[in-house]
Amino acid sequence: MMNTLLEVSGVSVTFDGFRAINNLSIQFAEAELRAIIGPNGAGKTTFMDIVTGKTKPDEGRVIWGERNISLLGLSESDIAIQGIGRKFQKPTVFEAQTVRQNLAMALKNPRSPFAVLMHKRTQANAARIDAIAEQIGLLDSLTRIAGELSHGQKQWLEIGMLLAQEPRLLLIDEPAAGMTAEEREKTTDILREAARTRAVVVVEHDMEFVRRLGCKVTVLHEGAVLAEGSLDSVTANQKVIDVYLGREHA
Amino acid sequence: MIRLLFLAAALCLTLPGPSHAQSLQNLLQTHADEVLKPGRRSVGVVLDDLVSSGLPQAVPFLEAWRDREIVQRDADGRFFRSADDTLFDLETGEVLGPAESDALTQSRPNGGVRRAIGDALVQFQLSDPDITKRRAAVDAIARSMDASQLTPLRMSIEAEPDTALKATKTRLAGMLAARFGKTPEARIDAIGGLAGDLSVDVRAVLNTILATTGDVAETLPDDVNLARLLQPGIDLTEAEAYRQLVANDLAPPPIPAHAIRAALSSNIVDGFVGGLAVHTLDTDENRMTAYRALAQAGEVPPLVTAQDQAAALASHVFYQAYDEPDIRITDAARAALDAIETRVAFSQAADLALDALSLASIYFLAAIGLAITFGVMGVINMAHGEFIMMGAYTGFVVQLFVPDYTLSILIALPLAFAVTFGAGVAMERLVIRHLYHRPLETLLATFGLSIALQQLAKNIFGTQARPLTSPGWLDGALVFNDVIAISYIRIAIFVLALIFLGVILYVLKRTRLGLEVRAVTQNPGMAASMGINPDRINMLTFGLGSGIAGIAGVAIGLYAKVTSEMGADYIVQSFMTVVVGGVGNVWGTLAGASLIGFLQKGIEWLNPSNTLAAQTYMILFIILFIQFRPKGIVALKGRAAAD
Amino acid sequence: MRHSFIAQNPSVLWFLLALSLFTLGVTVLSEAAGVAVISTSFVKTLGKTLCLCLIAVAMDVVWGYCGILSLGHFAFFGLGGYAIGMWLMYARTEAIVLDALAQQPLPPTPQEVSDAIGNQIFGVVGSSEFPWIWAFADTLYLQLLMIVVIPGLLALVFGWLAFRSRVTGVYLSILTQAMTLALSLYLFQNDSGLRGNNGLSGLQNIPGYEDTSQAVISIVFLWASALALGAGYVFFAWVVSGKMGSVIKGIRDNEARVRFLGYRVESYKLFIFTITAIVSAIAGALYYPQAGIINPGEIAPIASIYLAVWVAIGGRGRLYGAVIGAAFVSLLSSWFTGGGAPAVPLGFYTIQWTDWWLVLLGLSFVAVTLFFPKGIGGLFDYLVRKP
Known part of the structure; x- marks a missing residue:
C-alpha cells in the first residue's frame, strides 16, 4: 500500500435537517485512479465540496499529505494551493478569454496579486502550456476564445487547467456527461495518463465509462461508503444491487 | 385670614336673603371710612361683607380698588371708578363723564391691603359659579405660584362641585404646600404627597425647591445647606472656577493674551518694549518676559501666571448650596425627585x-x-x-x-x-x-x-x-x-x-x-x-x-x-x-x-x-x-x- | 515587455495621441494663448471632464473588468478633493491672515496665527479650533500624501470587511452605497471638522500664485488633468492586459472557479478596489481646484450611480469606452441643464430641457442597458471589424 494522500474520517454534514454526508470515511493513495459512484443524492458532490473547502462539515476530520495538515480550517484557494484541483460538473472555463489565457492562469506559478501583476511571459511557461495543450488536444486552438469551443473541448480545457495547476489530487465531477463516444475515449486516456503521477478521483454516473477507467470503485449511498473494490466486485455486492435496483423499482 | 374667610362663610349662611337685595353702593356706604382709608385690619370687614354679598359687581370693584381706581365724590360721598380721567358707575359700569380730580378723593390702599384684596379676588374666582372662570383661576395659579394662593385655594376645594377640577385643585394645593407650607413638617408632608406624580409641573416644583446657587469660599461655611462640592477641572472648568474667584474679589483678574499684546503695543519705545526688540516678540515666552519687565517698572498690573491661578483655585472651596436652608426639606425633595425620575x-x-x-x-x-x-x-x-x-x-x-x-x-x-x-x-x-x-x-x-x-x-x-x-x-x-x-x-x-x-x-x-x-x-x-x-x-x-x-x-x-x-x-x-x-x-x-x-x-x-x-x-x-x-x-x- | 504591451494594445497609443491633440488644441485656442476662442470657464469644464474621465476609467476597471459594481467611488473622489482642498484653504487663509496681522505693532505668535486662521475657516460653523484631521493641512507634501493615504485606507478597510465576508453582487453594491451615504451624512455635520454643508471653498485660488490669471491656471490644470488621465489610462491598460487582467476578468465571470485555481479572490478584489479608489481620489484632487468648491452633496450616493451610468453608456470592459461615456454624458448633461439645448414646442406643451433632461437620461440609460449592453464603445467593434 502506498502512502495515504487524503484521509477523510467520520465526516457528517446536515442541511436543514437533511443529512447529506453521514459519518463518511474514505482514503486516497498517492497515485491512484478512483471512481466514486452512487445514486442521486448519495452525497458525491457534497463530498467534493467538503474536500475543496466550499462546505464546512459539522464534524469529522479531513487530513492531507505527509505533514497531516487539516484542510478544514483552510479556504478554497489555500486548499487549491495545497495541491487539490477540482473540475465542476458543468464545464467552467473562462469563456471570454482565450484557451492560452485560461491555461496560463491555471499554470502553477506564484498566486499573490503582486507576483501576478509583475508576471512576465517566459519560454518555460510557454513550453508548459504547449505541452498541456498537446495532451488535451487543443494545441491548434490556443488563440481561440474559450467560449467558442465545443462542449467536449471545454471539458478537456478544464481538465487541462487542472493539470496545469500540477495538483497531487484531482477531483473530477462527471467528466463524460454530454460527450460523444469518441470524446469519452479520449477523456479516459487523459485521465489514466494523469493518474500515473497523481491521485485522480472521478465521480461518475455512467457505468460504461467507469468500466473503461478500470480502477478501484467506491460506492456512496446516503452519505456513507456502501462498498469498495473493483467494479465487478461491487456490482456483485447485494447491498449495492438493492440500492440501485431498489431505487429503480420504487 | 382664615378667620376672615370663616366669617364670610358664616355670614353667607346666616344672612342669605337681605345681603342679595343690597346694592354695591349701599354696602360701600356702610363702610365708607374703611373703603376710603383702608387699613390692614379694618379692610377685613369690608372684604367679608363683599364676599358674603355675592354681588356680581364685587369682582370688578375689588380689581379697581386694588389698582387704586376707586374714588369718593366729596359732594355726596358716593364711590366711583376713575380711570383715564373718566368716571364710571360701579353698579352698571357705564361712563358718567370726565373725572374732575378736585371734587374726588382717591382711595389709596397700601401694599398689605392690596394683597388682602388680591386674596379675596382669588377666592372669588376660585368659587365663581362659571367653571371656565374657576379653571382659568386655577391655571393662573399654576402658572405663577405664590405663597398667598395656598389658603384661598384650600378653602375652595371642599365646595368645588366639579370632580376633575377638584382633583386639579387638590394637586395644585399639594404643590403649593410643598413650596410654601407654614412649617417644615407640613412641607415635608406635602412633598411626600407629590412622589407618585410624573407630571412636568410637579418635577418643576421639586426642582425649584432643590434650586442651588454656586459659591466659593476659603473654607466651607457651616450655615449652608450643601448640595455638592465642585472640583475645578472636573465639575467646572478651571477658567470658570477662576472667573468665580475674580467675581468674588478672592483673586486678581488674569491678564488675557490680548491684554498683554495691547499693553506691549502701547509701551513700545524706539522699537523696544520691556528691554526686548519688538521683532523678537513673536513667541509667548518673550512676550511674558517683556510684560514682566513692564510690570516691575510699574507700568502695567502684575502678571497672573498659571501657577498663581492654580494656587488660588487650590486654596478655595467651590460648592453649590441649596437656596432652601432646611436640610430636611431638601432631603425629602431629593428623595421624591429621585423616585419620580426613576419612574420617568x-x-x-x-x-x-x-x-x-x-x-x-x-x-x-x-x-x-x-x-x-x-x-x-x-x-x-x-x-x-x-x-x-x-x-x-x-x-x-x-x-x-x-x-x-x-x-x-x-x-x-x-x-x-x-x-x-x-x-x-x-x-x-x-x-x-x-x-x-x-x-x-x-x-x-x-x-x-x-x-x-x-x-x-x-x-x-x-x-x-x-x-x-x-x-x-x-x-x-x-x-x-x-x-x-x-x-x-x-x-x-x-x-x-x-x-x-x-x-x-x-x-x-x-x-x-x-x-x-x-x-x-x-x-x-x-x-x-x-x-x-x-x-x-x-x-x-x-x-x-x-x-x-x-x-x-x-x-x-x-x-x-x-x-x-x-x-x-x-x-x-x-x-x-x-x-x-x-x-x-x-x-x-x-x-x-x-x-x-x-x-x-x-x-x-x-x-x-x-x-x-x-x-x-x-x-x-x-x-x-x-x-x-x-x-x-x-x-x-x-x-x-x-x- | 513594455514594448510588447504597447504593441498588443494599439488603442493605448491612439488614445494618447487623441488626448495630446485635444490638450494642445484647447491650449492654443484658450484665453491664455491670447486667442480666446475657448473661454476660461469652458477650459475649466474641459479640465474637469478629463478628471471625470479618469475616475470613469477607474470605475471601469473595478466594475467592467473585476465585476464589482461599486457605488462608492465618488466618495473616494470627494475625499481626494477634500484632502487637497484642506491645504488650499489653509494656505490661502494663512496668507491673508499673515497679511492682516503684519499691520499690528507686534509680530504674531504661532498661536495667534493659528487662532486667526481657525476663526476664518471655521467661523461659519461656529468654531475656531482646528480639528485633529487638519493636522497636516499646513504642509503641502504631507497633505498630498493624504490624498492617496486617506481614501486608500478607507477603501482597504471597507474592502477587507466586505470581501472577507464574501459579500458580492447587488449586496456589495448596496453596501458601498451605504458607505457613501454614511460618509456624506457625516460630512454634512457641522462638527465633522470639514465645515459641514458649507464645504471647502475658494479652491480655485492657488496659494503662491495669486498674481497668475485664472486663464493660465486653468490651462495648467488642464495639462495636469490630461497628464493624470494619460498616466492612469496607460497604468490601467497595463494592469488589465496582463495576467492580472486574466485573473480579475475570471473573478468577474466565475469567482468560484478562480478560487479553486488557488487564487485568493479577496486579495485581488481588495487590490483592485483600493488601487482604483486611489486613482479616483487623485482625479478628485485635480477636479476640485478647477471647480472651486466642494461640499458633502458632491459625495452623495447619486454621484457614484451617475458614474456607473457613464461607464455603462460608454461601454464596460474597455477603457476607452469609459472615457467616451464620461466625456459624452457629462458634457451633454451640462449642455442640457445649462440651457444650451433649444426648447421643443409641442403646441400644447413646451419641453424645457432643464426639466426634461433627467427624464431623457434615465430612459436612455434603460435603453442602453436593454439594447446596447456594450454601450457607445461597442460601435468601435463594428468599425474595426467590418472592413
Missing part, C-alpha cells in the same frame, strides 16, 4: 420603545415590497422608492377631488395599490423581464427609471412638498402619562403594518399564488415543468411588491411630506432592512425592520442633538453586522443558499 426613566424607555416600534412599522412597510421582489425574483428594484412616492402622490391627487379626508384615504389606499401594481407590471414586462440573471444590470436599469420617474414627478407636481392630510380622527395622540404618548397616525401605521404582515403571510402560505411563488423561488426550472408559468408568477410578484410600495407611500405621506424625493429617503433604509433581515423571508424583513427601527431610535436617544450622526453610526453598524451575519438575521441554509 422607565416611562421614557417605554416611550422610546413605542417610537421605535412605529419607525420599525414604517421601515417594514417600505421594505416588504422590496423584500418580496428581491427574495422571490432576485431582482433589485432601485425604483422601489419612486413607487412609494407614486403611491403618496396618488393619495394627494385623490384628496384634490375628494375633500372628505376619511373617504379619500379609503379610496387612496386601493387606488395607490392599483396604480403602482400597474406600474410594476409594466416595468417587469418592458424592462426587467429582459434582464433576468443579470442582477447588476437590473439594478442600473431600474435606477435609470428611478431618475426618470423622480424628475417626472418634479415636472408634474413641482418641487415643493405637497400635503396629504389625515382624517380628523387620526389627529392627536394616545397619552398614557406626561412622558408616554403616541400619535394616532403612528398607531394607524403600526396597525397597517400588522395587517400587511398578516395578508402577505396569508397570500404566501395559504393561497395557490403563494404556493407557486414559493415554487418559483426555490426551483424555477422544476416549477416550470410542473405547469407553473414562471413568467406570470414573476409579473404578479413584481406587481404585488410594487403595489405594497404604493400603499406604504400613502401611509408614509400621511405623517411626512409628499415630495418627489421622498422615495430616495427610504430606499437605502429599505435595502438595509432587507439585507439585515435576510433575503426571501417575510419574518426576516420584520426582524430587519425592528432591528433598524430600534437601533436608530436608540442611537438618536444616546445622541439626541444629531440625527445625521445617528444615521451614520447606524450604517456603520450595519456594515459591521454583515460581517457576522452575511446572509442576514433569518438566513436560508443549505445548498439553495450557497449558489
